[in-house]
Amino acid sequence: MKQVQLRIRSNAEIADNVFRMEMEGDVSAITTPGQFINIRVEGGFLRRPISVCDVDTVVTGTKRIEKEAAEAFGTSLYNTPQMWDSVVKEKAGTCQENVVEGTVTILYKTVGAGTKALAGRGQGEVLDVLTGLGNGFDIRKAGDAPLLVGGGIGSAPMLMLAKQLINDGVRPTVVLGFRSVSDMILQGDLYEIGCDVYVATEDGSSGMKGFVTDQIRALREQGMEFSQFFACGPSPMLKAVYRDTQGLEGQLSFEERMGCGFGACMGCSMETKNGPKRVCKDGPVFMKSELLWD
Amino acid sequence: MERYLENENDRLSVTLCGIRLDNPVIAASGTFGYGYEFAELYDINELGTFSFKGTTAKPRFGNPTPRIAETPSGMLNAVGLQNPGVDRVIAEELPRLKAIFHKPVMANVSGFSTEEYAKVCESLDKEDQIGWFEINISCPNVHGGGMGFGTDPRLAAEVTRAVKKVTKKPVIMKLTPNVTDIAEIAKACEAEGADGISLINTLLAMRIDLRTRRPLLANTTGGMSGPAVFPVAVRCVYQVAKAVKVPVVGLGGVASADDVIEMIMAGATAVEIGAMNLTEPFICRDIIHELPETMDRLGIDRLENIIGAAL
Ligand SMILES: Cc1cc2nc3c(=O)[nH]c(=O)nc-3n(C[C@H](O)[C@H](O)[C@H](O)COP(=O)(O)OP(=O)(O)OC[C@H]3O[C@@H](n4cnc5c(N)ncnc54)[C@H](O)[C@@H]3O)c2cc1C
Ligand SMILES: Cc1cc2nc3c(=O)[nH]c(=O)nc-3n(C[C@H](O)[C@H](O)[C@H](O)COP(=O)(O)O)c2cc1C
Ligand code: FES
Numbered sequence: 001m002k003q004v005q006l007r008i009r010s011n012a013e014i015a016d017n018v019f020r021m022e023m024e025g026d027v028s029a030i031t032t033p034g035q036f037i038n039i040r041v042e043g044g045f046l047r048r049p050i051s052v053c054d055v056d057t058v059v060t061g062t063k064r065i066e067k068e069a070a071e072a073f074g075t076s077l078y079n080t081p082q083m084w085d086s087v088v089k090e091k092a093g094t095c096q097e098n099v100v101e102g103t104v105t106i107l108y109k110t111v112g113a114g115t116k117a118l119a120g121r122g123q124g125e126v127l128d129v130l131t132g133l134g135n136g137f138d139i140r141k142a143g144d145a146p147l148l149v150g151g152g153i154g155s156a157p158m159l160m161l162a163k164q165l166i167n168d169g170v171r172p173t174v175v176l177g178f179r180s181v182s183d184m185i186l187q188g189d190l191y192e193i194g195c196d197v198y199v200a201t202e203d204g205s206s207g208m209k210g211f212v213t214d215q216i217r218a219l220r221e222q223g224m225e226f227s228q229f230f231a232c233g234p235s236p237m238l239k240a241v242y243r244d245t246q247g248l249e250g251q252l253s254f255e256e257r258m259g260c261g262f263g264a265c266m267g268c269s270m271e272t273k274n275g276p277k278r279v280c281k282d283g284p285v286f287m288k289s290e291l292l293w294d
Numbered sequence: 295m296e297r298y299l300e301n302e303n304d305r306l307s308v309t310l311c312g313i314r315l316d317n318p319v320i321a322a323s324g325t326f327g328y329g330y331e332f333a334e335l336y337d338i339n340e341l342g343t344f345s346f347k348g349t350t351a352k353p354r355f356g357n358p359t360p361r362i363a364e365t366p367s368g369m370l371n372a373v374g375l376q377n378p379g380v381d382r383v384i385a386e387e388l389p390r391l392k393a394i395f396h397k398p399v400m401a402n403v404s405g406f407s408t409e410e411y412a413k414v415c416e417s418l419d420k421e422d423q424i425g426w427f428e429i430n431i432s433c434p435n436v437h438g439g440g441m442g443f444g445t446d447p448r449l450a451a452e453v454t455r456a457v458k459k460v461t462k463k464p465v466i467m468k469l470t471p472n473v474t475d476i477a478e479i480a481k482a483c484e485a486e487g488a489d490g491i492s493l494i495n496t497l498l499a500m501r502i503d504l505r506t507r508r509p510l511l512a513n514t515t516g517g518m519s520g521p522a523v524f525p526v527a528v529r530c531v532y533q534v535a536k537a538v539k540v541p542v543v544g545l546g547g548v549a550s551a552d553d554v555i556e557m558i559m560a561g562a563t564a565v566e567i568g569a570m571n572l573t574e575p576f577i578c579r580d581i582i583h584e585l586p587e588t589m590d591r592l593g594i595d596r597l598e599n600i601i602g603a604a605l
Contacts, residue, residue: 001334003575040573045520046364047573130575257360259371260572263331265324266347266376267362269355276355276376281331 001133001262002029005126009103011119016182017110018153019119020053027102029132030055033139033161034232034253034285037104038261040128041114047130048114049261049280050106051232051253053156053186054163057102104131107156107185133261134284137161137251139168143227147248148174148195149212149241151233155186157253161230162195171195173224177212177237181205212237213244229288242293250288254279305596306585308342310541310564311464311489313398313425315342317582318554318597322545322568323348323402323428323468324373328387332571333394336579342564345400346387348430349418351410353379357435358512363501368520368547369569370499372513374435375404380414388421398425402468404433408449408456416460425464428543429457432470432495434517441495444470447482454486466490466543469534471523472498476530477537484538491534492543492566494527520569523547528560535561535602551581551588561602 006023014020030037030052038047110116121127137157142165150158155176165172173196178184180203191197199207200215208215212233220226229250231241238252256279259267263281270279272290277283306317321332321344328346329338338344356376363370378387391399401424405411411429418424431444431453443449450467457465467483469476471494480491496517501510509515527546535542544562548554549570557565570577585597594600 001331001575003335044364045366045368045569045573046362257362259362259369259569260325260331260575262575264327264575265362265371265572266327266356266373267359267371269359269361269373269376271355 002026002131004029004129004131006104006129008121008123008125008127010123011121013119014107015185018107018183018185019110020105020107021118021121022103022105023127023129024103025101027055027057027104027131030104031132032136033164034136034157034230034251035132035134036261036284037106038130038133038258039118042117044114044117046259047261048118049133049258050108051157052104052160053107054105054160055102105159107153109153130261134280135282137230137253137285139164141228141249141251142168142170142172142230144170145225145227146170146172147216147226147229147250148172149177149216149229149231149233149237150174150186151177151212151231151237152179152183153185154233154237154253157232158230159186159189162190163193166194173219173226174198175200175212175215175219177201177215177233178206179203211240213240216241216244239293242288242291245288251285252288252291253284254286255284256280305589306582308563308598308601310543311426311466313464315564316397317342317585318558318562318564319578319582320344320400320543320545320564320566321571321578322566323400323430324371325568325571328391329395330390332575335575338394339396340579340582341397343397343400343425344395345402345428345566346383346391347377348375348402348404348433349377349380349383349414350375350404350406351380351414353377353382360510360512361516363510363516365499365501365518365520366522368518368522369572370501370511370516370518371496372435372511372516374513375433380417384417384421388423392423395423399423400426400428400466402428402430403457404430404436405443405453406436408443408452411453412456412460415457419461419463426466426490427457427461427463428466428468428492429453430468430495432468432472432493434470434472434496434498434515435513441470441472441498444468444479444495445473447479450479451482451486454483454488458487464489466492468495469493469530470495471526471530471546477533480534480538484540488540490541490543490563491538492545493534494523494530494546497523497526519546521547521549524549524553528556531557531562532560532604536605549577551584554581554585555588555592555594555597555600558597558601559603561605563601
């Protein structure tokens, strides 16, 4: 975890009452998709927890040269440490210290005073944020045919997750559910990076009419097989996905009212098969096998 | 330079029930876990000390969620004393703590009967790292215990007596503001040998969700804390400090170096910081760093010289 000041780069409405905000600054504490950040909002005492939708890291200084050299030539070229050292040091000559700077993107829905205050903040303004909170998804368990399931604003973490999977050479199938086409988010972004994207809307205004579970069932009936599911959304959706995915292991991201967001207050506890867990610190992602929903 | 630093340290240090604190800032029970989360952020040995999560005889999950709600300049919690139970605190938490915290720590103890308070204290008494006991007879979030002991002077006295019997370590009784006459409770504890009084625990409160028309907290009521309660806490500390001779630890809504000094002027020897740790995780460290400058501004040489200045 880090406490950082992030500068707003953009903040715009992308669907009904849903905003996409890009912030720049030290995002080095954000390491895993499914993590969240906790934002101080005007007039609020508690911070507001919001999932990381995407992160773009820019590295400066010697670290950057190292990264660029590795990308250009492969690390094998510099097979002696001395050689590597001299090349990097020479190029780094005038570089400043290593700083991991970058941008973090969040998607948030305006539901109350805090998120409405966020919507009113503009480019160049600075937010006080705790970053790198929570465990995030365990991407090593993804297998070769991961299924990503997002419900409404809960779709947000799926972008960073999908990007990492694709980076690892795996093409995920994504099922997104919304009330209506006017709530739809991320479907275009996920498609563009190469995911198979399926949408279900409750009113049938886009994609299949129904819930994400209807869409998942249809895909499985067509013979699609999955290695692991990753789900984030409202709790009725999580329960339905849990119930409808017999024989399939998965990871589910939870929400709870939070006092701190970093494990200090026991405000957000949840009972699991392995005892009580803090949604903010031990979660928000829990394995299907840990849950007490049977 | 060396001497200057020594003086700087002296300016802040206070003695709480015979134990010297480098500074009066104590992180409050329930808002600092067992210190690990904060140790990731800064050296928690900078603190005067901290009071760890309320410990009971058996492990407790606490109340159902939601158990946190926001209020203007503060929060409600209805955690309900979630803790791993005294045996695991001794077997797991304290050894881990020893590795990161090298000062005497305050053990916050809760219970549902006089016997439970005594039993937990007896078990913890053998632990060297525990400097003080802080006996929580003021938790509003449990049924059939907690605050029940802190609202009746006879029961408060009974718990004090029982705990004093099983330990030689200083016993600080933690009081609830949810009473008509807080000084009376403090005096009852002092009469039974309490070595100090800390106050306030949270104020009994509730909020309602306008959409569902139901209480926001699953437990219906919760305890209110944070900056909103500061003036109530100052009043309580003042009343108790006037009524007893033992040292008083002041807490409730403390959010700045100015607040720390106000509490000390109201009669507190040391000051705890609770809810603010949750939203500003560096607050205790920052306040400690700000104290010398604040003291300069107010013409205060040493904090010990202004304890109870307003009495
Ligand atoms: C791990 C996690 C990740 C989240 N990710 C996102 C996201 O990516 N996008 C998004 O739009 N929302 C997300 N949420 C929900 C978001 O935190 C709430 O919508 C937001 O806090 C509401 O604040 P408010 O002031 O607008 O609402 P109010 O109702 O006025 O808030 C009052 C209090 O209740 C809390 N609260 C209200 N709703 C929730 C909720 N659903 N979960 C937790 N606390 C709540 C607030 O934080 C605040 O303390 C996430 C929640 C968690 C726990
Ligand atoms: C989430 C939370 C948990 C708490 N748990 C305990 C506890 O276990 N034992 C205790 O004596 N007080 C507990 N308290 C009360 C605080 O220690 C403190 O007395 C109170 O919050 C007032 O101080 P503040 O306004 O600085 O928070 C808790 C408070 C909060 C906010
Ligand atoms: S919100 Fe404080 S422990 Fe999770």
